[in-house]
Every structure is written in C-alpha cells, then in structure tokens.
Amino acid sequence: MSNSSTIIDQVQQVNGGEAGATSGAFPNTSVQTSDSPILQIRDFNVQAGDTRILKDIHLDIPKGKITVLLGPSGCGKTTLLKCLNRLSDLHPSLKVKGQILIDGEDIFHPTQDLTTIRQKMGLLSQRPFPLPMSIYKNIAYGLKIKGIRDKKVVKEKVEKHLRDVGLWEEVKDRLHGPAARLSIGQQQRLCLARGLAVGPEIILADEPTSALDPISSRKIEEEFLRLKEDYTLIVVTHILRQAKRLADHIVFMYFGEIIEQGTPDEIFNHPKSDILKQYLQSGH
Amino acid sequence: MAALQRLILPAKLTDRLSTGWLNFAVLFLILLPLVIGAGLVIKSLPLLEQASIGTMLHSAEFSPQQGHFGFYAFIMGSVWVTLLSFVLSAPVCLLAAIYLTEYSPQWLTQSMYFVIDVLAGIPSVVYGVWGVLVIVPLLADYVAPALGLTTTGYCLLSGGIVLAIMAVPYMLNMLMEVFRSVPIELKEASLSLGATYWETIKWVVLKKGLTGIIAALSLGISKALGETIAVLMVVGNVAKVPKSVFDAAYPLPALIANNYGDMMSVPLYDSALMFAALLLFVIILVFNSITSFFLYRIKEQ
Numbered sequence: 026m027s028n029s030s031t032i033i034d035q036v037q038q039v040n041g042g043e044a045g046a047t048s049g050a051f052p053n054t055s056v057q058t059s060d061s062p063i064l065q066i067r068d069f070n071v072q073a074g075d076t077r078i079l080k081d082i083h084l085d086i087p088k089g090k091i092t093v094l095l096g097p098s099g100c101g102k103t104t105l106l107k108c109l110n111r112l113s114d115l116h117p118s119l120k121v122k123g124q125i126l127i128d129g130e131d132i133f134h135p136t137q138d139l140t141t142i143r144q145k146m147g148l149l150s151q152r153p154f155p156l157p158m159s160i161y162k163n164i165a166y167g168l169k170i171k172g173i174r175d176k177k178v179v180k181e182k183v184e185k186h187l188r189d190v191g192l193w194e195e196v197k198d199r200l201h202g203p204a205a206r207l208s209i210g211q212q213q214r215l216c217l218a219r220g221l222a223v224g225p226e227i228i229l230a231d232e233p234t235s236a237l238d239p240i241s242s243r244k245i246e247e248e249f250l251r252l253k254e255d256y257t258l259i260v261v262t263h264i265l266r267q268a269k270r271l272a273d274h275i276v277f278m279y280f281g282e283i284i285e286q287g288t289p290d291e292i293f294n295h296p297k298s299d300i301l302k303q304y305l306q307s308g309h
Numbered sequence: 310m311a312a313l314q315r316l317i318l319p320a321k322l323t324d325r326l327s328t329g330w331l332n333f334a335v336l337f338l339i340l341l342p343l344v345i346g347a348g349l350v351i352k353s354l355p356l357l358e359q360a361s362i363g364t365m366l367h368s369a370e371f372s373p374q375q376g377h378f379g380f381y382a383f384i385m386g387s388v389w390v391t392l393l394s395f396v397l398s399a400p401v402c403l404l405a406a407i408y409l410t411e412y413s414p415q416w417l418t419q420s421m422y423f424v425i426d427v428l429a430g431i432p433s434v435v436y437g438v439w440g441v442l443v444i445v446p447l448l449a450d451y452v453a454p455a456l457g458l459t460t461t462g463y464c465l466l467s468g469g470i471v472l473a474i475m476a477v478p479y480m481l482n483m484l485m486e487v488f489r490s491v492p493i494e495l496k497e498a499s500l501s502l503g504a505t506y507w508e509t510i511k512w513v514v515l516k517k518g519l520t521g522i523i524a525a526l527s528l529g530i531s532k533a534l535g536e537t538i539a540v541l542m543v544v545g546n547v548a549k550v551p552k553s554v555f556d557a558a559y560p561l562p563a564l565i566a567n568n569y570g571d572m573m574s575v576p577l578y579d580s581a582l583m584f585a586a587l588l589l590f591v592i593i594l595v596f597n598s599i600t601s602f603f604l605y606r607i608k609e610q
C-alpha cells in the first residue's frame with residue numbers, strides 16, 4: 026500500500042515476460058511508454074471472500090487513447106472498471122488491495138475525495154439508465170452537483186453536450202419530456218452526454234453497445250473516436266471487430282489476470298499466448 | 310392434416326375456456342365494490358328518504374331516539390384519527406425504509422423483515438389491549454399532565470398511536486420493496502456523476518420510487534381508515550367533534566361495530582348504521598380515486 030513504487034513504474038513496460046517480446050517485434054507500438062499514462066494500476070487485487078477476482082493487475086492507461094479490455098465473461102473486466110471510479114465501494118464484500126493512481130494520486134487513499142474522483146471518470150454502462158427526470162435535467166444533474174446553477178450556463182451546456190453526441194436535433198423539441206421515452210440508442214447517447222457534462226478526463230464504457238442496434242452502435246463508436254481528441258477512453262467489449270475499429274491499445278484478461286496487451290495488430294495478428302489464440306478463434 | 314386438426318382443436322378450446330374463466334374472475338372482482346356499494350345504498354334508503362344528506366353531513370347531533378342523525382362528529386373522528394396515525398407513522402416508515410435498504414448491514418435488514426412479519430401477524434384486538442394497558446395510562450398519567458392538560462387517556466391520540474403502530478408493518482414492507490426495486494445501475498449512474506450517496510437517494514431513488522411510495526402510504530391510510538376494533542378500544546367513543554388530540558372521538562367503524570345488533574327497535578337506526586358504512590365506503594373510494602389520479606399523473610410525466 027506504499028506510495029514508493031509510483032514513479033519508478035511509470036516508464037516500465039507492463040507484465041514482465043511479454044513486454045520484451047512486444048517492443049522487440051513492434052518497436053514503434055508501445056503506446057503507453059511514449060507519453061505519461063493517465064492511470065497507473067499497481068499490484069491491484071480484488072477479492073470476494075476466498076475468490077480472487079483481480080490478481081496483481083499492473084497496467085498503464087495511455088492518455089488520449091482508447092484502451093479496450095477484452096476477455097471471456099467473468100474475467101473481471103467490469104470489476105476493474107468499477108474500481109476505477111470506486112463504485113466498488115457499493116459492494117462491501119469486495120476487498121481491494123493495491124493502488125490506482127490518477128495524476129499521481131491514489132484513488133483508494135482513505136482521504137481521497139470520492140466526488141472529485143468520480144467526476145474525473147464518466148461511466149457508460151451496458152444498458153442505458155437515464156435518471157428519472159427530463160432529458161434536460163438528466164444533463165443538468167451533473168452540473169447541479171458541481172454547483173453550476175446559473176440558468177444560462179446550464180442551458181448552454183445542455184445544448185453543447187447534446188450536440189456533442191449528435192442528439193440535439195432529435196430531442197430539441199422535447200427537452201422537458203421524460204428521458205425514458207427516448208429509444209434505447211438515444212438513451213445511451215444521452216447517458217454519454219450526461220457524463221460529458223461533468224467534465225471528466227476519462228470515459229469508462231462497459232459493453233456500451235451491447236443493448237443497441239447496429240446503427241446506434243455505430244453512432245456510439247464514431248462518437249468515441251471523436252472523443253479521444255479530448256478524453257481518454259477505456260472500453261470493455263465482447264465484439265472483436267469493434268475492438269479492432271476502436272482500440273489504440275488492447276488488454277486481454279483471463280480469470281482476473283492480464284495475459285497480454287498491445288496494439289490491435291499485435292493482439293489480433295500476432296497473439297503470443299495460447300489462451301488469447303483460443304479466445305480469438307472461438308470469438309469471431 | 311385431419312389428425313393435426315384434431316390435435317389443435319382441443320388446445321384451442323381449452324384456451325378459449327380458460328380465458329373465459331379468467332375474464333369471469335376479473336369481472337367478478339371488478340363488480341365486487343359495486344355490489345357492496347349498491348347493497349349499502351339500498352339499506353340506507355329509508356334514512357335517506359327521511360333526512361337530507363346535507364344536514365346529516367353537517368350536523369354533529371346524533372340522537373336516534375329524537376330522530377336526529379348527524380354524522381359530522383363521526384366523519385371528523387375517522388378523518389382525524391387517520392391523519393394522526395399517518396403523521397405519526399409515514400415519516401418514520403419512510404426514513405426507516407431508506408435506512409434499511411440503503412445503509413444498514415444485511416443482518417439488520419433481515420431481522421427487520423422478521424419483525425415486520427410478526428407485527429403484521431398480531432391480531433388487531435391485541436393491539437387494542439396493548440393500547441388500553443400502555444398507551445392510555447401513559448397519556449393520562451404522564452404526557453397530558455406534563456403539558457398541563459387532563460385527559461382520560463381514551464382519546465384521539467391513543468387511537469392515532471395504536472393505528473400508527475398497526476400501519477407500520479404494511480407501509481414499511483411495501484416501502485422497502487419499492488426501494489429495493491430501484492436498479493443499482495441507476496444509483497451507480499448518479500454516483501458516477503459525483504453525487505453523494507444521500508444526494509442520490511434524495512434526487513434519484515426517491516424520484517424513481519415515487520409512485521411506489523405513494524401507493525405504500527395510501528395503503529397505510531386505507532388500513533387506518535378501516536381499522537375498527539383496536540381504535541374502538543382506546544379512542545373513547547364519544548360522539549362529539551374532537552377539539553384536541555386529548556379529546557375522545559368516535560370514528561365511523563367504531564360506531565358501526567359498537568351498535569350494530571343493539572337498539573334495532575329505534576326507528577331508522579339500522580338504516581343509519583348502513584349509512585355510516587356507506588360514508589366510510591365513499592371516503593375510501595374518493596381517497597383511492599385521488600391517489601390513483603396522482604399516480605396516473607406521475608406516470609404520464
């Protein structure tokens with residue numbers, strides 16, 4: 026739990042054995058070493074009772090890139106995402122050990138301000154969960170929490186973020202209607218806009234398109250590619266093609282461990298471990 | 310082909326038959342209140358022919374021997390004792406339900422479910438006896454003197470307290486169900502926007518559960534309006550409009566239960582009791598219509 030490992034780890038390639046081979050074969054692809062990572066996960070363990078859900082996770086998330094988490098069901102992807110904004114706190118059964126550093130600060134430090142941490146991360150879940158209020162208020166909600174109550178500012182921001190996700194034209198005439206009346210695809214984009222309004226640095230997306238039709242999925246994907254100009258994204262997906270389209274960096278997990286990571290080319294065309302090869306074959 | 314049809318036809322037939330039965334059952338249940346209401350109206354007709362509804366509702370003078378049938382005191386007795394029990398129980402139940410579903414450790418919630426089941430299973434006459442033995446002397450000997458007042462203890466407040474306690478298991482159980490049914494992902498969404506847990510409950514959970522909360526609270530009120538025996542034992546049963554919570558009152562159900570079968574020789578007396586029942590029925594009907602309307606409005610939003 027000490028802070029001493031922080032700086033030393035910063036430039037270090039991830040996951041021991043695989044690392045050497047990675048940089049050897051593709052010298053220009055080690056994204057996470059080129060600039061300082063926005064998130065550093067160190068010796069991170071999560072346990073529920075006797076089962077270890079995450080085992081010694083050591084991972085750097087590159088800034089301004091899309092990192093995709095891949096892995097079979099139950100390997101701990103969602104758990105990892107939830108730890109990043111401490112939603113893991115909602116489950117007292119989960120025992121967390123290790124560090125996650127954002128801008129050098131430990132997310133799990135006891136004195137850490139939860140609100141600040143969570144506002145740095147926008148969350149997009151598997152299915153959209155609009156707040157039980159109007160479209161307008163869904164977006165104004167985060168602003169209200171941040172203490173922004175000036176009606177004009179709020180109004181401008183609502184419009185801006187709805188435009189950001191391409192929803193403005195579709196909803197501008199029913200801003201004060203209930204958000205639950207939107208289609209699922211629209212709701213998911215609303216949830217994205219709602220997260221953006223808080224001004225996060227990182228967007229966490231847990232299978233964000235799994236409940237959506239192909240067209241809505243594409244819209245979200247396009248949105249992600251645009252968003253990485255200003256944000257860092259971490260996306261969990263089971264759709265390998267989506268991973269290919271989106272990822273700058275891919276992390277493959279299996280039973281709570283990181284087995285392999287690298288660029289899409291490394292992961293899809295030159296997988297090293299047998300587990301990953303099998304996973305890719307059984308996939309798509 | 311023919312064999313196939315023979316196989317299908319019986320299936321269709323049973324299908325028809327069973328939907329027929331289902332429709333009949335539903336129709337029967339829908340008609341039930343109408344049947345009860347109609348019965349009450351017919352039985353109160355003799356009184357309605359003699360006295361005007363206006364005077365019966367406004368006058369507080371109830372002396373059947375003299376032919377005065379004023380129900381105002383009884384209506385007020387019912388309304389006040391119900392309101393009082395609501396004011397005493399609803400806030401406590403609401404806060405307890407929030408605490409038990411959102412904050413408390415698992416074992417406490419589980420033991421609370423046990424307590425709820427026990428409370429709901431106790432017959433109302435036991436609540437009444439307990440009220441007579443505990444609440445009535447408590448109010449008469451300690452609470453009222455401390456406030457510089459006198460009371461026999463058989464009063465509105467005793468009725469309100471006993472009713473409040475009786476309503477707790479029903480309201481609490483339903484409210485806890487309401488809060489538990491709010492999806493955790495919704496809370497996560499609010500928390501991930503930086504809201505504190507309390508803000509999340511205040512702005513999201515309560516809002517999401519609003520229809521359920523209203524339904525739960527109105528169930529509590531309906532229970533209180535109709536409860537008879539326990540109230541009757543502690544509320545004093547004096548046909549006067551109560552002026553304070555330490556005054557005795559006489560709610561409608563108590564009037565009916567105390568007098569039905571007695572004094573039937575007095576002209577129009579049984580009809581008057583039926584009219585009291587009709588009043589109670591109408592109050593409950595109006596009350597439920599109002600809550601249904603609110604629920605509808607909320608769902609429309």
Ligand SMILES: Nc1ncnc2c1ncn2[C@@H]1O[C@H](COP(=O)(O)OP(=O)(O)OP(=O)(O)O)[C@@H](O)[C@H]1O
Nearest residue numbers: 073078097098099100101102103104105116118119
């Ligand atoms: N609160 C909890 N208590 C106990 N075990 C848990 C808890 N949350 C998750 N787990 C367990 O942790 C493991 C990882 O779950 P997680 O949801 O992170 O998997 P996942 O990789 O997201 O899977 P999927 O692709 O199906 O969404 C599972 O075996 C799950 O049962």
Ligand SMILES: [Mg+2]
Nearest residue numbers: 102103104231
């Ligand atoms: Mg998952």
